Amino acid sequence: MSEERITERTDGVTTERVVERGEPTHTTVVERRGGGGGMLIGLAVLIAVLVGAWFLFAEGQNDAAETKAITEAAQTVGDSAEKAGDAVVDAVDGENKK
Numbered sequence: 001m002s003e004e005r006i007t008e009r010t011d012g013v014t015t016e017r018v019v020e021r022g023e024p025t026h027t028t029v030v031e032r033r034g035g036g037g038g039m040l041i042g043l044a045v046l047i048a049v050l051v052g053a054w055f056l057f058a059e060g061q062n063d064a065a066e067t068k069a070i071t072e073a074a075q076t077v078g079d080s081a082e083k084a085g086d087a088v089v090d091a092v093d094g095e096n097k098k
Contacts, residue, residue, distance in 0.1 A: 004019065004020070004021050005020045006020075007020075013037055
């Protein structure tokens with residue numbers, strides 16, 4: 001008659017069951033069952049990727065708005081400098097006519 005020995009272990013997350021059969025076949029069957037921890041880790045990684053993508057997208061929009069504001073300010077300064085230059089030329093021309 002064959003001998004069969006069953007050993008079960010659990011660590012709270014994974015349950016392992018080992019069945020050992022004796023002489024005739026010497027077959028060992030190992031069954032493992034997980035508690036779904038992999039699914040939680042996968043979900044956490046997905047959320048982290050989505051949050052990171054959102055921050056990168058928002059930063060890109062802020063950079064575009066900042067660049068536009070700087071360009072507009074530089075244009076205004078350039079226009080003011082041109083007007084000041086024209087005023088200086090007019091003043092010099094007025095002095096030369098006297």
